[in-house]
Amino acid sequence: MSVSGKMSLPLLRAVSVRSFSAQSKPAPAASASHAGFVSTVLSNKTFVATNDNGATSARISIAYKAGSRYEPSNELGLTHVLRSAAGLSTTGSSSFAIIRNLQQLGANLTATVDRETIVYTLEASKAHLEDAVKFLNDVASRQTFRPWELPEALNRVKYEISGLAPQVRCLDLLHKAAYRRGLGNSIFCAPRQVGKISPESLQHYIAENYTAGRCAVAGYGLPLDRVVAIAQTLSLPEGSGKPDTPSPYKSGEMRKEMGGDLAHVAIAVEGASLANPKEALALAILSRAVASGPQVKWGADNSVLGKVIASEAPGSPFAANGFNLSYSDSGIFGILISAPGDSAGKVVQAAGKMIKSGIASIGADALKKGRAQLTTEILSAQDTGSILVDSLAIQGLLTGTMKKPSEIADEINKMTDSDITNVAGKISRGKVSMGAAGALSTVPYIDEI
Template identity: 45%
Template sequence: MASQISKGPLFRIARGYTQLAPIGGVINYDLKSTVLPNRVVVVSGENDSAIARVSIIFRAGARNETADNLGVSHVLRSSAGLSTRNATQFAITRHIQQVGASLTATSDRETITYTLEGLRQAVEAVLPFLTEVATQQVFKFWEVSDLSHRLKLDIAVRPLQLRAIDLLHKAAFRTGLGNSLFIPKFNIGKISTETLQHYVASNFVSGRAAVVGLGFSSSKTLELAQSLNVETGDGTTVASPYKGGEVRSDKGGEFAYVAIAGEGASLKNTKEAVAAAVFQRALGVGPQIKWGVRDNGLLSRSVDACGDFASSAINANYSDTGLVGVLLVAPAASAGKVVEGAVKVLKNPKLTDADVNRGKAQLKAAVLSDFENGSKAVQLIGSQAALTGGALSPVQIAAEIDSITTTDVSNVAQKAGRKLTFASVGNLSHVPYADDLK
């Protein structure tokens, strides 16, 4: 019987101070986009929310790491809030918490984002601390060395489904986008302050930066972007083409966690990216009814007879490529049949108009719901701004979803099914190898 995998942050990891309950606003707001002469992208929107959110984003995620500094983006994420050129760690924490605001650093394989959120007056009062944390790092060696315990904890508490997604990227891209979101154990304590400063100097430049304000004055968002103290330049992004492959990590236990995916869509190809998201929903992302155990997706209907399992389709879009596929969890004894069934679905999904229409309806509901939640909305807008140079409003995205046809989704499915990538972790005694699957 199909069930749902817990929807944790599989593609983005965060570190933050305090927690704010999201207060939603309207979803039919327009976005204003501007590109400054130094190529910083500025996007702002008024969603009539009581909570304002401002983000500074740099294209400095894990894909930019090299063999010499693997894990530097994880250390950088964990360093958010340490002393800067003009403020101590204590001063940053005290001032932000005293006004009831929240400062969070999140990162994925392409971007690092610093987000300040709180009541509008509170955000305006502590806005200088956002720019300090995002652009004025000094990385004092005694503060950096104290991060080792946090880094070890981050690695220790990773759920196995997150580990499977990490391995999936490693198998699919090898380097670049294949780099983990977490520092390898052998590099803990070896990322020096000089390495961090060099990484920041190389990637925290104007041509790789974006500033997003949601529920915040467009003029003040523009003023913040103009005041950023970053070097002018575009930096360098190394190509990371999809290659495919297989990675296995036998950890024992009772369950097998298996991620299977093919090449997806780039964020810069909007139509294909939306079609990939519809395909994800058509495959099934878990029950849409509270306490439900079925999602009526294509995967669940096709594999349900193989035994007990949990599943969720996955879709990751990057600036030049992507991944789309499924994540499975099954008891070790039945994992083989479940994986074989999932592979058959991905290679020949047999999509119907009903599957696509259901996927479109679910995707539109999810997107509009995310844009009601300001915390998720600012992340979505920030990723678009940093990676594509602009951002689509909720209404524009909904229109793009409506324009998708069954043919568009079938084309994405065919592209993904040509060459599949496999990653598995846990008890793999019954998980077939990639070359054994037809």
């Protein structure tokens, strides 16, 4: 059985988003005759990529290596405030001008933050792109934080904190337990930190992290020379900013008793980083083979983990999803569970057993299903411009290169069962971490799993 609607959040990347202005008309699916993935690196070390596919609308993403892992330890939550401040007045445009003009142009501008990146994405019709890009440039590279405008962003931060889904809190706690600092930094500002981050702190953070060498620009429906021209107009200092600090996996446990009827638990081990793409891809397949939830609305969970839980905790409703999050220098592989508080203990024990001893013996049929599901997700992203353009920018930023969805799909299909089970055996011997939120009275501690 599944807990309706409790596991619908995407787990490919845990992100926080601010969007404003009008939504542009979605681009139609591109024909193969127009498809063209190309990339280059500018002389200032900015990575540029595009998919020139003949779409009638265009998208531009500007990404910086400036996610929450880079926050100073005494100013945690800074990137949440920074993302919420997107659209405030800049050195080139007032807040009113940005919002009003984007609305008039039918454009949409979104700011997204995860643990490693901040991405600004513009969607607009090609007829209005030239006018809309000016405001993308302002928002992404000409920030100025005026003390009398910042409270507007802080009100938004408070609202978002108050509405966080318990599954999101659970994953946040898992990262804190697993990494402590760096990748353990939350992408959300703690309530006690709201109002304590000054405009000067925001400006200093941008000066350190919004540099040409820490930037990637990606396009969708645009030729490479047009995207290069946009990248060259950004007002960015040269260089790569301060050196990155590694964030090693430590292992641990964090729990937040929140009451309610449900317990939400994430159990994980260290996975693979983006520096090891073959292992990262194998674990992405494995996450879908282990637990992907019901594939038919209101249907039963017939995944490997679903069957294990059904036998270990018969009659208990639950929802379970596997996840694999790969970062530039580490990764985390695990299972996210939601279940009624009074029966969550048995469900969590079953999931813990799967992580520690079951994933290395996943059968061929489950792995075949995992490959098929991941292939569909990757190829579907090619038809969704907003997902693809962000992916191109983040790939370039974190790996220095770009892979087409079709190339990734080919790599998935070439992955053998032994490739996947070998990686599964390797990570199953690692230290377990856990994050839990909700009604936790029956949820076992990590040393009891």
